Amino acid sequence: MSSRIGWRDVLAPSITVVALLVLWEVAVRAFAIPEYLLPSPRQVAAALWEGRGPLALATLRTAGATVAGFAIAAVMGIALGSVLTLSRWLERGVYPLTLLFQMVPLVAIAPLLAIWLGNGAPAVIASSAVVAVFPVIASTVSGLRSADPLARELFRLYNASRWQRWTRLELPAAVPSVVTGLRVAAGLATIGAIVGEFVAGFGGDVAPLGMVIVTNLREFHTDTVFAAVALAAVVGFTIYALVSLVSSLALARYLPR
Amino acid sequence: MSVSIEIRNATKRFGEVRVLDGISLDVAAGEFVALIGPSGCGKTTLLRAVGGLEALDAGSIAYRADGAATAASAAGLSFCFQEPRLLPWRSALDNVALPLELAGVATAERVRQAREALDRMRVADAAERLPHELSGGMRMRVAMARAIVTKPQALLLDEPFGALDEVTRYELDEELLALHRRERFTAILVTHSLPEAVFLADRVEVLAPRPARVVKTERVALAARDDASRTSDAFNAHVRSISDALHRAICGSAA
Incomplete structure (x- = not known):
């Protein structure tokens, strides 16, 4: 397959990352920047190693909440998007509202979720799902709409039922669009989980990454904050990579157009 | 085993434009009829109306199988479009x-x-x-x-090979001809190619535009239909005759 990633695709960004880390290390030492303002990569690495036990558990908790939020967003988004296209009236009346909801900043909603669902996993998962669901809805709606009008006519010619048209034409035609939406949702689900943990992460016996960030910020343990942020990025990247992998397999039938 | 089609006073408007205005046409069971005419003369609209894809404003289209009237949905119609879809x-x-x-x-x-x-x-x-x-x-x-x-009892072909190169088009023309000889379905072909119409059809109807009307009916009489007959005198005479009618139709409508 032509879309396979070659070693150059891995090497080039790796070189960039290493170069940036070296530059950062050099800059911190050269300008003698205090650790609480900007720790050097070595100090972050040290904090990562020292706190490895709790940080690993924190990462797992955040990853769990993100996967749960993403899964809920994927299922709900595809279902809601499909329902919206069932009738033109629903699509006109409700779809613009979902776009509007998307504009409401999550940091404003997350405290409300904490009030409604209490501290702990449910509020964090809900926060993750709430941000991730909208791109899935939007991509499902536009994907279902994207079916070739000529193919629609063909289905009309064959007297296809609404259900047949949905399963055999609109849903398959929507796959590339839905996959794009799911990729966006994977990144947003991580953000949603972390923001959720800022306001509702202090239930349970293990502090998730968002909580680690908040508490260490207060105590100026900036190196640990950086470590937690890096781990949060790893969580987001891993989920994104998994979704991309699965979707490229699903898309094999559709490429190249 | 195939259907005959009777079009009576078919009328269709798109907004202000009268695409079809009382056109009538008969296609016998098993017959192969080609519709030829300048772009926008309504031949595709007529074909789509026969296939039930376009509703007529007035007039009727009747289908008969073995002498008995049938509905369009039961007539065994099948479409082939310019795009494979x-x-x-x-x-x-x-x-x-x-x-x-x-x-x-x-x-x-x-x-x-x-x-x-x-x-x-x-x-x-x-x-x-x-x-x-x-x-x-x-x-x-x-x-x-x-x-x-x-x-299908009737095959409706809307410029099916219009997007193909000449060689492939000839191949598929021959394929279609062989298919029609074997299975004897009724066929209506919309085409822009005069040689294709003569090669395939028993009868070529030349349409003039706005509103669509038949200006010439050419019955194709060829001793044989194969690669060699495409350059025969009889073949060329048919093409010339249709070409003249088409030319008059275009000039007549411009005046």
């Missing part, structure tokens, strides 16, 4: 099986019939391939296979 995520076989699938035919049976249709269009080896892996000519063959998989 294959679903890109389905293999050739699954595309051909689609009309049967939508009609509720069991899997084993529809796969058998789809393979047979691909075989008849001589693209059996493309069965498992996706549309984008096929050449333009092969895609069209698959689309034709899908059109005949339902064993």
Whole structure:
């Protein structure tokens, strides 16, 4: 397959990352920047190693909440998007509202979720799902709409039922669009989980990454904050990579157009 | 085993434009009729009306099978468009099986019939391939296979080979001719190609535009229809005769 990633695709960004880390290390030492303002990569690495036990558990908790939020967003988004296209009236009346909801900043909603669902996993998962669901809805709606009008006519010619048209034409035609939406949702689900943990992460016996960030910020343990942020990025990247992998397999039938 | 089609006073407007204005046309069972005319003369609209894709404002279209009137939906009509209209995520076989699938035919049976249709269009080896892996000519063959998989009584062809290169077009013309000889369905072909119309049709109807009307009916009498006959005197005489009528139709409507 032509879309396979070659070693150059891995090497080039790796070189960039290493170069940036070296530059950062050099800059911190050269300008003698205090650790609480900007720790050097070595100090972050040290904090990562020292706190490895709790940080690993924190990462797992955040990853769990993100996967749960993403899964809920994927299922709900595809279902809601499909329902919206069932009738033109629903699509006109409700779809613009979902776009509007998307504009409401999550940091404003997350405290409300904490009030409604209490501290702990449910509020964090809900926060993750709430941000991730909208791109899935939007991509499902536009994907279902994207079916070739000529193919629609063909289905009309064959007297296809609404259900047949949905399963055999609109849903398959929507796959590339839905996959794009799911990729966006994977990144947003991580953000949603972390923001959720800022306001509702202090239930349970293990502090998730968002909580680690908040508490260490207060105590100026900036190196640990950086470590937690890096781990949060790893969580987001891993989920994104998994979704991309699965979707490229699903898309094999559709490429190249 | 095929249907005859009677078009009476077919009238269709798109906004202010009268595309069809009381046109009448008969197509006998098993007959192959070509409609030829300048762009926008309403021949495609007429064909779509026959296929039930376009509702007429006035007039009627009647279908008869073995002398008995039938509804359009029961007449066994099948369409072949200029674009193959294959679903890109389905293999050739699954595309051909689609009309049967939508009609509720069991899997084993529809796969058998789809393979047979691909075989008849001589693209059996493309069965498992996706549309984008096929050449333009092969895609069209698959689309034709899908059109005949339902064993239609009448085939409605809307410039089916218009987007293909000349050589492929000749090949598919011969394929279509052979198919029609074997199965004797009724056929209406909309085309811009005069040689194609003469090569395939028993009768060529030349239409003038706005509103569409028949300005000439050319009955094609050829001793044989094969590659050699495409350059025969009789063939050329038919093409000339239609060309003259077409020319008069265009100039007449411009005046």
